[in-house]
Amino acid sequence: MASKAILERTEVPVENDPDILAAAARLAGEDLCSISDLSSSEVRAILKLGHDVKQNPRDYRHALDAKQMVLMFEKASLRTRLSFETGINTMGGNAIFVDQTNSPLGEREAIADVARNVERWVDVIVLRTYAHDTIMEMGANSRVPVINALSDFEHPCQALADFMTLQEHFGNVRGLNFTYVGDGNNVCHSLMLTGAQLGANVTVATPRGYSPDIEIVTKAREIAEANGCEVRLLQDAHAAAENADAIYTDVCVSMGMEHESTKRAPIFRPFQVNEALMAKAAPRAVFMHCLPAHRNAEVTDAVLDSPQSIVFDQAENRMHAQKALLLLLLGGLPNSAKFQ
Ligand code: CP
Ligand code: NVA
Numbered sequence: 356m357a358s359k360a361i362l363e364r365t366e367v368p369v370e371n372d373p374d375i376l377a378a379a380a381r382l383a384g385e386d387l388c389s390i391s392d393l394s395s396s397e398v399r400a401i402l403k404l405g406h407d408v409k410q411n412p413r414d415y416r417h418a419l420d421a422k423q424m425v426l427m428f429e430k431a432s433l434r435t436r437l438s439f440e441t442g443i444n445t446m447g448g449n450a451i452f453v454d455q456t457n458s459p460l461g462e463r464e465a466i467a468d469v470a471r472n473v474e475r476w477v478d479v480i481v482l483r484t485y486a487h488d489t490i491m492e493m494g495a496n497s498r499v500p501v502i503n504a505l506s507d508f509e510h511p512c513q514a515l516a517d518f519m520t521l522q523e524h525f526g527n528v529r530g531l532n533f534t535y536v537g538d539g540n541n542v543c544h545s546l547m548l549t550g551a552q553l554g555a556n557v558t559v560a561t562p563r564g565y566s567p568d569i570e571i572v573t574k575a576r577e578i579a580e581a582n583g584c585e586v587r588l589l590q591d592a593h594a595a596a597e598n599a600d601a602i603y604t605d606v607c608v609s610m611g612m613e614h615e616s617t618k619r620a621p622i623f624r625p626f627q628v629n630e631a632l633m634a635k636a637a638p639r640a641v642f643m644h645c646l647p648a649h650r651n652a653e654v655t656d657a658v659l660d661s662p663q664s665i666v667f668d669q670a671e672n673r674m675h676a677q678k679a680l681l682l683l684l685l686g687g688l689p690n691s692a693k694f695q
Contacts, residue, residue, distance in 0.1 A: 375400045378397045379400075381397065384500060390515075398515070398553060400683070401676065401680055401683065404682060407693070414693040416446065416447060417692075423448065425481065430610045430611070432505075434646060435673065436452060440452070448478075460493070467496040474499045479499055479681065482501060485611050490506050502684070513545060514548070516676040518550070518555075523672070530555070531555045533603070534560065536561075536595060536604050537626050539566045540605060547572070556586075556587075557584070560594070560626065561588075562590065592627075593635055596635035601642075602642055604643075642664045642666070643665060
């Protein structure tokens with residue numbers, strides 16, 4: 356889908372953009388385990404570059420020529436796997452997928468030894484894990500960048516694509532009222548940090564006992580204070596929806612938590628995003644979901660399939676935002692037509 360709004364990003368051409376140039380210098384060779392590995396200006400840089408990659412894909416066609424990416428996934432994936440694979444393939448690189456769903460990382464061989472082998476063959480390691488520590492340990496032991504493609508604690512690539520989508524829709528997210536309703540999970544954590552970094556007001560409504568991790572809340576509030584916005588935690592979905600510009604939800608049972616399905620279903624029922632909840636939001640409000648959605652559980656068909664829903668734009672932008680991230684971590688900008 357073509358961008359609806361042309362943003363502050365167009366004020367300076369990307370090849371001269373100070374945020375992008377500084378991010379390219381600082382991030383080359385780095386890991387992305389958490390959104391908090393990035394500064395606010397680095398988040399802005401990734402998104403600005405993501406918009407340009409989306410609008411001018413040919414300029415980046417050879418930017419990562421011959422670069423090798425391995426994806427090692429302990430959990431199922433549709434969007435993340437395909438958006439990373441198509442992303443690197445369309446910039447001249449290559450992806451190798453390793454299914455770890457039946458062989459969790461660290462079981463057959465120490466994670467540090469996996470890192471010391473894999474770095475000899477590939478330029479970047481993309482991990483989807485249960486334990487966040489698996490990603491941290493791979494990052495600590497690998498000389499090539501490690502990217503978190505979802506752990507139990509964070510889903511940073513999702514949040515980058517989601518805020519890129521909001522920029523597309525609203526032009527700018529500073530001062531935007533962003534509401535997350537549901538489980539205080541990995542997706543929620545990365546959204547809180549990213550929203551705070553971009554100056555959005557973030558409200559999170561969860562059932563009691565399902566709030567986001569306190570370490571993330573503290574970090575997000577510190578970032579928000581520096582950026583002149585706020586992070587609120589509520590336990591009432593309808594109060595959280597009041598005047599929201601975006602309402603976001605995710606499954607109430609994440610991968611690995613399936614044994615809690617029966618217990619969680621009634622607890623999360625008042626947090627379902629339905630037409631009554633959307634009616635509390637601002638008239639221009641959009642509905643967001645990282646997908647996969649459990650239809651008529653955390654969100655009704657009527658909302659998911661409504662004109663307010665931008666869920667497939669989010670899915671599309673996974674690829675563009677991750678292409679920007681790969682360009683920065685792999686030092687690919689000098690090889691793009693635009694930066695030569
Ligand atoms: N949103 C997301 O990460 O989707 P997948 O689990 O299909 O990769
Ligand atoms: N919170 C969900 C997100 C899936 C993309 C999970 O971890 O299963």
